[in-house]
Amino acid sequence: MRRTAPERLAEANRLEAIRLKVRRHTAFGEDNLAAIDAQIDTLRGLPYDPAEDDDEEDTTHVEMAISDVEQWIAGESDESPSESWMPLVKESS
Numbered sequence: 001m002r003r004t005a006p007e008r009l010a011e012a013n014r015l016e017a018i019r020l021k022v023r024r025h026t027a028f029g030e031d032n033l034a035a036i037d038a039q040i041d042t043l044r045g046l047p048y049d050p051a052e053d054d055d056e057e058d059t060t061h062v063e064m065a066i067s068d069v070e071q072w073i074a075g076e077s078d079e080s081p082s083e084s085w086m087p088l089v090k091e092s093s
Helices: 005-021 034-044 056-073 081-088
Strands: none
Touching: 005 034, 005 081, 034 056, 034 081, 056 081
16 A cells, blocks of 8 residues: 555654664665665655766665665555664664
């Protein structure tokens, strides 16, 4: 079942809450924060402009993150975007 506007807004807020706790880069150097920012924008109905990304690998990483959000919005995935980032959340010191 398609996610409602309040569900999408709540998920965007959860992503914002964990954004700076997630490792900045993947093991391959891709920008996780750019991917999360794109997910937040997608949840809020804002467009993604791949021309803003200089690195082709980052663009692919971001586009995959957007695809994950779109699948969640469409109800095709049970795991929320914020849940998928939890393994990369750094422990606070």
